[in-house]
Amino acid sequence: MKSVICDLVGIEYPIFQGGMAWVSDASLAGAVSKAGGLGIIAAANAPADYVREQIHLVKSQTDKPFGVNVMLMSPYCEDIAKLVIEEHVPVVVTGAGLPTKYMKDWIEAGIKVIPVVPSCNIAKLVERAGASAVIAEGCESGGHIGESTTMSLVPQVCDAVNIPVIAAGGIADGRGIAAAFMLGAKGVQLGTRFLVAKECTIHQNFKNKVLKAKDTDTMTTGESLGHAVRALKNPFTRQFLANENNENMSIEEKEAFGAGALRRAAVDGDEKNGCFMAGQISGLVKKEQTCEEMIKELFAETEKVLEGAKQWLK
Numbered sequence: 001m002k003s004v005i006c007d008l009v010g011i012e013y014p015i016f017q018g019g020m021a022w023v024s025d026a027s028l029a030g031a032v033s034k035a036g037g038l039g040i041i042a043a044a045n046a047p048a049d050y051v052r053e054q055i056h057l058v059k060s061q062t063d064k065p066f067g068v069n070v071m072l073m074s075p076y077c078e079d080i081a082k083l084v085i086e087e088h089v090p091v092v093v094t095g096a097g098l099p100t101k102y103m104k105d106w107i108e109a110g111i112k113v114i115p116v117v118p119s120c121n122i123a124k125l126v127e128r129a130g131a132s133a134v135i136a137e138g139c140e141s142g143g144h145i146g147e148s149t150t151m152s153l154v155p156q157v158c159d160a161v162n163i164p165v166i167a168a169g170g171i172a173d174g175r176g177i178a179a180a181f182m183l184g185a186k187g188v189q190l191g192t193r194f195l196v197a198k199e200c201t202i203h204q205n206f207k208n209k210v211l212k213a214k215d216t217d218t219m220t221t222g223e224s225l226g227h228a229v230r231a232l233k234n235p236f237t238r239q240f241l242a243n244e245n246n247e248n249m250s251i252e253e254k255e256a257f258g259a260g261a262l263r264r265a266a267v268d269g270d271e272k273n274g275c276f277m278a279g280q281i282s283g284l285v286k287k288e289q290t291c292e293e294m295i296k297e298l299f300a301e302t303e304k305v306l307e308g309a310k311q312w313l314k
Contacts, residue, residue, distance in 0.1 A: 001299045004164050005187035008132060009091050009112055012036030014298055015177075016135070016166060018191030019069020019093055020277070021045070022266035023202055026057030028291070031199035033064040035292040040067040040093055050080040055087045065090040067114075072097030085109040093135065096144065098122070100129045116168070118146030118153070120160035128150045133164040135189050136150075140170030142192050142230050142279040145220070148181065151183070158184030172281040174301020181306070192279040193298075196288045203269030206276055209234075213282035225254060230274040236261055240275075 003014040015037040017028065021044035029039030041054045051068065058066050068089050070080050073096040081102045084092050092099075092106055094115040098114075104127070106113050112132040117123040123134045136157040138150025146153075150169040167180035168189035180188050183275045194200060196207045209232050221240045222229045231237050243254050258275065265274025289297070 003181075003186045005133065005166065008164065009038055009039050009067075013295055014166075014187035015295060015298065016067070016093070016168075016187065016189040018141075018168065018189050019043075019067070020191050020195075021071070022262050023195065023200065023297050024069065025062070025201055026054040028194060028200045029054075029066055029195065030058040030061035031291040032194070032295070033058065033066045034062045035290075035295045036064075037291070037295050038065060038067055038091060040069050040091075042069045042071075043074065043076070043080045044069075045074045046069050047076050048083045051080055052083055052087065055083075055089065059253045063236060064175060065139050069093045069095060070099070070102075071095055072079035072099060081105070084111060091223040099126065103131070114166070116257075117157065118148065120156050123161050123165075127161045127163050131163060133166060133186070134161060135166040135168050136185070137189070138167075138169030139220075139228075139230070141217070141278040142166060142184050142282075145169075146226050147227060154180065154183040154185055167227070170279060170281050172279075172284040172301075174305050176281070176296055177298060177302040178305040179311075181302075190298075191282055193285055193294065194291070195278065196259045196285055197294060198244060198288055198290045202266045205269030205271055206265055206274075207288065209271070209276050210278050210282050210285050211287070213278065213285070214220060215280070215283040217282060217289065218280050222258075225251060229275070229277065232278050232282065234274070234276060235272045236275055 005014040013036045017032040019040040019042040021042050024042035029041045032039035043051045061227040091112045107130045114133045115126045116135045116137050136154045138153050154167045164186040166187040167185035172193045177188050193297050195210050220228050222228050261275035262272040265276045
């Protein structure tokens with residue numbers, strides 16, 4: 001199944017793997033790229049030496065395109081911005097801020113810049129700055145989220161810009177991918193589904209929590225602090241929400257409580273004190289697979305849904 005996204009970044013299937021901190025390393029990104037999607041390394045808050053190592057590891061696995069997710073609030077952002085040029089990274093995906101400061105240099109270096117956007121205004125802004133495409137991410141996603149749902153955001157962004165739109169948030173099977181295409185998207189980005197990929201190196205406790213999740217098993221915290229986060233319910237998220245509503249705690253104390261929580265989930269598998277970031281679609285994720293098995297199954301499902309779509313209309 002091809003779309004303009006495939007031609008744009010040189011991939012077989014129009015699917016990106018989300019750049020998830022403490023999750024999206026070379027093992028996962030390389031496997032997704034080898035399977036025909038776009039694997040993405042998450043730079044997150046990591047220093048340049050770590051990201052360089054991950055880039056080299058992906059290059060040792062495959063000669064297919066891959067990307068780096070640059071988190072613009074990272075203290076190492078300036079270093080990572082230069083690194084992706086030095087390492088000739090084919091695609092840069094950005095999040096947690098506006099990438100316009102770096103886009104000119106990236107584009108001149110031949111990098112395809114594809115920012116994650118939470119609104120039409122930001123989508124239009126990065127389009128003017130030369131973005132090759134945008135990722136419209138709805139609040140069904142795991143991790144840091146905006147306010148709009150995927151269903152409402154994607155078609156509005158598609159109408160607002162003239163560059164391809166990739167849909168993200170609440171997509172875990174062929175039905176979701178088909179729906180994204182019907183909304184006007186030219187590709188999709190999945191995060192939660194890839195958490196249970198066999199090549200994903202997170203702790204097995206994290207994978208098990210996703211596999212066991214029901215439709216009501218995520219919650220959002222941090223809204224009052226200005227950075228809403230969706231994660232699976234557990235003692236940590238419930239306590240974070242209680243702290244958030246505690247008028248006797250300072251903002252600094254509330255934020256300090258959450259420091260390191262994602263690492264405790266992804267690396268340590270700490271089911272009590274970790275923050276298991278995952279999307280509302282977790283309840284649809286039922287089995288571990290290789291990235292190749294996953295991607296082939298996703299697009300076989302998508303084709304089946306699209307071919308049979310007329311049966312619902314009389």
